[in-house]
Amino acid sequence: MRKTTLLWILPVLWLSIGCTQQDENPHWRPAADYPGWAYDGPIYYRPSEDLQAKETVGHGIGVYYSRSEYFFLRHPNGYQVIGEPRVAVWCSTDDGKNWAKSGYYGVEQTHFLFKAEKDGPHWIRFVGPGQGVAEVPPGMPHRIYIVDRRPPTIVLTVTPAPWKDDEKKEPYLYKTGETVTLNWSVSDANLQDGTVKMGTCFAKFPHNLVWSQFHQPLPPRGTMKVDIPPEAAGDGGLRFRMEATDKAGNVGMALTDVMQVRTVPGAATRPAIGSAGVFETVAEAGEEEKPGWPMPGAMLRGGTARVLNWTPDSARDYAQLELQFTANNGLTWRMIAGDMKVGEKVKWTVPSVTSKDCRLRIVGVSQTGERIMLAMTQRFIVDTVVPDTEMGPEPMPPTK
Known part of the structure; x- marks a missing residue:
């Protein structure tokens, strides 16, 4: 019995010892410990477009922003033909207090693929032929790359709120002409100046429609009072959207819930909606000036x-502008002129329809393909004359 028990215990002890064995070199970093020649390759990768410096600090040190942990470092001299010694890439994430080698440029390699372990600033210094001697302490960077993978945080509220209860079961019914208050707050350590923008949209499904945009940039924090126009009641409601962009290209967005609007008899009507949508803070040109x-x-x-x-x-x-027409008060739109230019006349033909719910709108197409409504008319009438129909046989041609 003792012999059987001993034979059973020995394999268990052997497995336990094997499971608790530690790595002989847990701090080994291949990127830093590989020799320079290990980075030579038959082919290399390069980006379709280099990151551009958003700003400079110190003695011309460029500051770059990336929204990915992976980004390319352009070779400081273009590329290297002679293999010895190779140019090395060093990085510091604590403002130059500690530096670690990230690797080498291979022979004839123009871009080094860098991987950041975390968000934040990464000081980059090149060590090798033609790079000078670093001042110690501390060594100043040749470039600074800031990794930012989080979009701006936006808080957008409207008062009175679109819902009377927290469960969002009982909506608040707004009235045409009622004044509501918009409050917003945008927070981001790397917020790009002039990118905080507000937009509006009419209809029940604003995700699928074109948004108007308040063309002047807004401050990161602010308050705005808006009068609800009559169009909001006829088109299915009103919604506000705010977006902001940081220097890395991350876009943050916040939307209000759909605000249900009902028409109040005798409420004052507004003029045609201009490029700012329903915003009262911009004085648009009068109808006689259009x-x-x-x-x-x-x-x-x-x-x-x-x-x-x-x-x-x-x-x-916007480099691309479109003129669109609707005959059913915005349910469907058709493009009637797609080559509009600022400052140039546009010829268009009134569609052959008969309707009292016609509108025109000018839409700008952004570089990302998003369509922004810049201006829209109020309703007007289109009447098409139906040509007379001749009955009976066709007249005989005259005989000679």
């Missing part, structure tokens, strides 16, 4: 040619 822009309630003849010689000021921010 040549070719249909007046509210105007009647146009279907099939006739017209000329538009006006664009809002915010159109200068």
